[in-house]
Amino acid sequence: MTVDLDDILALAASHKPTAFERASASRNTRWVQQQYARAKADGRDLVGDVDLHDPLRGDTGEVPRITRAAQVAKQGTVRWDAATGEMAWSDEMSLIFGWPPGVVRPCVETLYRLIHPDDARRVRRAAASAWRELSASELTCRVIRPGGITRWVHCYIEILTGADGTPQGIIGTAQDVTELELARRERERRARRRAIVERESGNLTPGNGLRTRGGFTDEIDRARRTGSGVLLVVATEPQGGIEPERLSEVIANFVMTLARRTDICGLLGPGQLGVLMPDTGLRPATSLAETMVEKLRDQLFVAGPHGARVDAWGGLVRFEAHDESSSIDLLIDAESAWRHAKETGAVLKAFPRPAPADERQETWRTRVRAAVAGNGFTLYTQPILDLRLNQITRQEILLRPLNDAGNPVPPSALLDIAERVDETLPIDLWVMDNAFELIAQGPPTPHYQINVSGRSLGEPGLLGRVHDLLDKHDVDPRRITFEITETARIDNRSGALHFARAIRELGCQLALDDFGTAYSSLIYLKAFPIDLVKIDGTFISDIVNSPTDQALVRSIVEACQAHGVLTAAEYVKDDATIELLRGFGVDFAQGYRVGPPMPIAGAPASSGTSIELDLRMDPTA
Template structure:
C-alpha cells in the first residue's frame, strides 16, 4: 500500500485543497503514476484487494481524511481481479456515508458501453491522461460538495457511447461504400454478385461503365475538379437506376450498375440511355468545357456456373471491347471477349515488361517516411516505375495487372528485392527501406529462399528491410500469408500491413498477422483535420497498435495541420507529398522541417504513387 499522507497537510504544514483518492487497482505502476501526476489532493492510497478497500473506506467514514471531514474519492480499476465494479459500488453505497462518496471507474475503451451509468459518478478509459484525470476528479469533488454523487454523469457516458456507435456505423459504411461518391464500393458489389450467381431463380444484368476523358479533366483541372466530375456522374447514373438496383464505383473512373430481373434487351436499352446522357453532358470548369464519352460493357447473370469475380471480369472485358475502335458504345459480353481483351493487353504490355527486365528499364524511387516525434527521416518506401520510350516514368498501375496475369510479376518482385538490397549494401547509413510485395508474392514458394540468398550475398542487415503487403492481399490466403510472414521475420526482416482499416475486420487481421507496423489507409487521413469520426478512428488504431507493440504510419499526409494532428493522436510516422515526393536519389538519413522541400518537390494527391 502506498503511504498515505496525513489529513493535516504537507510536511511543511500547508493545507491541502482536495480529499484523499482511494485507488482500487492491482497495478503498482498505475498507482505511482496517479500519485505523481495529481496535484492539489491529499494523497493517493493504493489498494489492491477488496478487504483493503473496504477497510480504508470504513476508516475514512469514521475519521475523515482531513480537517474538513470530507469523504475520499474512489477510483476503481476494472482490472481488479477479485472484485467487479457493480460489487464494489454496492458495498460502497451500503456504508453509512457511502452515498456521499464519488466513484470513478477506469475501464478499457471497448468496455465503456458496458458500464451501468447509475453505479458511478464518472467513467475514464485506461490508461488515463493526467490532465483529464485531474479535471474529472475536480468535477467529482464539486459534486461531493453538492451532495450529488448519485446524480451520475450519465450524459458523459451517453456521449461516449454515441461516439462509439457513430464510429462503428462509419466503419460499416466505409466497408460497403465509396467515400467520395456515396455509391457502393467494389467489395459490396461483389457480395451482391455472389448472391445472384448462387441463386437458382434470380437473374440480373451487370453494366460496367468506363468514363472517357476523365483523366484529361483530372490532369488539367486538378483532382478537386475530378472529384466534382465523379460526383456528377454518380448522380446521373444513380438517377437512372431503380430503387433495388445496385450502383457502385469499383474503380477510379469506372462505375457499375447491377440491374435485377433485367433481360438482355432491357439492359442494352438502359446502357444506351446512360451512354447518351453521359455523352451529351458537358463538364465545365474554369474557362474550359470538357465533353465526355462512356463505354459500357454488359454481362448477363447468371450464365452457367460462375463466381462474382468471373461476373465482374466478363462485364469489364465487355467494357474493354466497347472502348476499342474509338469507344463510346455499348457491348454485350460473348465468349470471345475475354480472350480478345487478354490478348490485346498482353500483346501491348508483355514485350514491354520483358524488355524492362532484360534492358534494366525498371527504376526505383524512394519516398521519405517521417518520424513524427523527432522529425527525422531514416526510412523510405521503395516504389517501382517503368522507363517509357519517351523517357517518362510509368507507375505500376499501368502494367501490373498484366504482369500478375502472365506470371511476370514474380520476376518483378525479385528485381525489386534485389535492387533494394543493393541500395542497402551500398549505403553507409543505417537507413531502412520499405519494399512492397505484390499480391501474388505469397504464391511463390521460392521467394523466401531467394530473399535469404540475396541477404547473404549483399551482406545487408535484414533488420533494415521491411516488406509491405496490403490488407486485401494478405487475407486472400490467410494461412499461406501468415506462414511466409513468419519465415521472413525469422530471417530478421520486418513486416508492415498496408492500407490498414480498409476492411471491416481489420482489427482481427492485425491480431492474426505477426507484423511490426500498420500503415493506416489514406482514406482516414485525407479529411482528418475536419472529420471528427476519422480523428476518433485514427486515435483508436494508433492506441490499439501501440498496445500490441506495433508502430503506425499515416499515408497521404498533405499539409502541416494533418501532421500536427497525427502527432496529437499518437501516430508514429507520416508519409505523403507534404513530407516529400518519390525521388530516384539514393536515400540518406536527415532531419526534416516543413520548409526543407520546395513547393515544386511536392504534389497534389492526384500524383500519389501507385
C-alpha cells in the first residue's frame, strides 16, 4: 500500500496527540526554531517546507513533519510513563547508545546501565529535581557504547503534567555532542596550560619579580647559546648585625631599579644578587656595576623597624657565545671576582673571560679540602613533624659552611662546587663523623636524618665509615635515616644500590630528597629499597593556592603508598598547608612553620678556616 504525504497529514489531523507526543513536538519545534534563527543569522538562504509555528496550537499535521526534522538532526528521545512505569526511546536514541534499533529493550535499569557510572547519579538528581519542581532540566553526560566507547550526550529533561498539574511522566531529548565537548575541553586545557606556563616559566621569586637561582641559571645558559654578555654577582653584608635574609628582598628591589630594562636579575642567596647583561661589552657593564655597588653602599635600607647600611662588592665575568663554561662555572667565576674585590679593598673586580677549567677546578678543590680539614663547617638541625601523631619525631641534620666572619651560610653552592670537582665524599664523611658523635650525646628517642650526596653512594669508604661509627658511638641504627640528595647524579648505580641494601640490613633507613623534580625519581621509587621520599618544596610552598600542585602531590602520595613508602613535605610555611597535606595522606612535614634550622649545642665552630659560598637559597626554608 502506498501512502502519500496528504494521507499522512489527514491521518494526523484525525488523531488527538498524547501528552508525550505534544511534549516531544514542542521540544522539537523549539530546536528547529533555534536552528532556523542561527541559519538566518549566518546569512544562509533557506528554502523549505516548514512553517515555523507551534503545531499544537493549530494543525496537528505538523507533528510528523517536526518529528522528521528531529530525526534528520539525529536527536533521540526517551519517554517514561509514571502510571505504567513503561519506558520507550526512539530509534535515534538507540543509535546514540550504539545499538541498532530494537535490539535493546528500553527500561529504567537498562538506561542507567548505558550511562557512564560516574554520571548516573547526576542524571538521577537532574530527573528528580525536574520532577519535584515541575521544571525542565538539562545537562551533559556520558554514555557507554558497546566495546567501551564513550560518547558525550546533551540531554533536555521535561516533565509531562495532566490537566490538574500533576506530573504524569518524563520526556528527555538527547543529542550526541562528543565533538563539541572534546573541542570545549581542549580549549579549556590549552587556556589552563597557558596560564600555568606563563606563571611558572619565569621562575620568579614570590613578591619581588626576581628569578630564582634555577631560573637565573637557565637565563645564563640561554644567553650563552644566543650571544655574548656579562654576568655580575653583587654581594652585600649588612652593617650593625642585621641578618642578610631580612634585607634580601629590600636590596633586591633596589638593585632592580638600578638595572637596565634589558638586564635580567636573580636572587642567588641571602645578600647575593645576579645581574645578567646580554649582548653587553665589558666596559659599559663595568661602569654600570660600579654605579650599582656605590649606590648600594650609600643607600640606607629599612627592614621592619630596623635601618641599616651595607657593604657591597661586585664581580664581573664576560662570556662569548657557545663558551664551554657552564652557567655554574660563570657564577663561580663571578663569585671569585667579588671575593677578590673584597680581599683587596676594591669596589669591583672584572674578569674579561671565564677562568680555564683546570685552574677553576684546582682552586675550588683546594678551598673545599681546606674547609674540610679546618672544620670550616658547623651542623644545624631542623625538626620534622609526624602528621599522623601531630608530634615532632625526627630531626634532620644540616650542613652549614662558615663564612669569613665565622657565620653559617646555606650549603648549596658549596655542594654544587664539590660535585663539580669530585670532592663530595670528604664532606659527607665530615658530616657523618660529627653527626654520629652529636647523636650519641643527645637524647635516645629522636630519629635523625643525615644527608648523603648521591655521588658518594658508590664510594667503598662510605659504607665502612657507617659501620665504624655505629660501633664507635653505640648508636641504634634504627634511629638513623640516610637522605640521598641529587639522585640524578649518582655515578655508580650498582655501588649505590649495594650501599642502600647494606645500610638497610644494618637497620638504618633510606630516604630520597627533592622527589618529583626529575624523571629518575620514579625509577628510584621502584628500584631502590627506600623507606621515605621528601616531596620537593617547589610543589609545597604555594600548594594551598595551586590546584596543579595539589594534583601532583596527591599523585605522588598515592604512588608512594602503593609502593609502601612514607612521604614528607618540605617548605611547609603555615597551618593551612599542614592540614591540606594531612588530608592528602602525607606522613611528615618540614619547614619554618614546623621549626627553623637551629644550631646544635656542641657542634663544631669556626677554627679560623672558612669558605664563603652562599650562592643559593637555603633548601630547608
